[in-house]
Amino acid sequence: MISPVVATAGSTDPASPLVVLLHGRGSHEGEILTLAEHLPVGPEYAAVRAPIPEGPGYAWFVNRGIGRPVAGSLRMSMGWIHGWLGLVAPPGRPVVLVGFSGGAAFAGGLLLDDPRRFAGAAILYGTLPFDAGVPTTPARLAGVPVFVAQGERDTVIPRDLQERTWDYLTGESGAVTVARRDPVGHTIAAPALAAMSDWLPSLTDTQP
Template sequence: MSAAPVVATAGSTDPDAPLVVLLHGRGSHEREIIGLAEHLPDGPAYAAVRAPIAEGGGYAWFANRGIGRPVAESLRTTMDWFRGWLDEVAKPGRPVVLIGFSGGAAFAGGLLLDDPDRYAGAAILYGTLPFDAGVPATAGRLTGVPVLVAQGDHDTVIPRELLDRTWNYLNDESGASVTARRDPVGHGIAAAALQALAGWLPNR
């Protein structure tokens, strides 16, 4: 996993502009999630990264023990690979915000929990944090970090136990500065949640 990732970009080309990294779901790809940038603020640079593991006609961020339950060694390998890329494109001082959907949300959560000081914020959309996968999810771990979490009341893809655990950890234990919403949708980004994400981003 030494090759640089495939990346789709949008928005600013200024190397000092805030970098918003879009992380797609399992079985998807970078060209799908880059479409979110059309609905997000002007100003940042947007980069949608293709996950490194081929799966189901698309790509995945890690091997699973079950839906929403990453294999720790696999998650560590891909996080280290991702950080190698990120450290090349975002030098110290450049704000980096992670936006992850579904499997990409678990990956974004893993990156954030692994190194909270590296990121200016993260959006965990319709996914779980990677509990019991080798990254610390201790009380106060994300103190002061801006986090947006969005979930669907009718999501039947991510186990409800993991959605609830993520919701409770972020809101009650993590110490993060949380913007949280649940909408009456399934496993997909609600229009109101996308509007909330667009409003949340400029404050990073």
């Protein structure tokens, strides 16, 4: 695979917490980097371009339906981004994942595959990658901080996957989950973004 294209904002200190921003299907790193303007000062924000061309943008995996990754494709992309993380985030540097839509599924896959690698994850308006080769067993995320936001009017992500994600993250996963639903469609609600901004400092030891 190609080397990652990464756009950054925030801290330039290589020891600062790293918040990895993962865009949705058909989007690109420049769009999701704008979230950094609304998030706490202190971390480095790194928006990574997904490796697979998709329409006007890029995707994290080949899917077999919306929110349903092909296991081999997901595994390949996870290995690819782990290679990058190994260079920019050595042991001891906190890494938080923030994914929107298809990026949420990818963030969820990374977290489920290796829960201890990450300080936490935000799953925004997406689904976990169920039945795609990563474990979703009870207590898999025991003690891991997770933020999940969904739109009550979201008709892009299948409702059954939204419900399954919500139930797993607030229940048997064992995660320490902050969960909210707002009266929006497939878009980030301003109150959800504010809540995530309040949540992040507890993971990165920064001040909002």
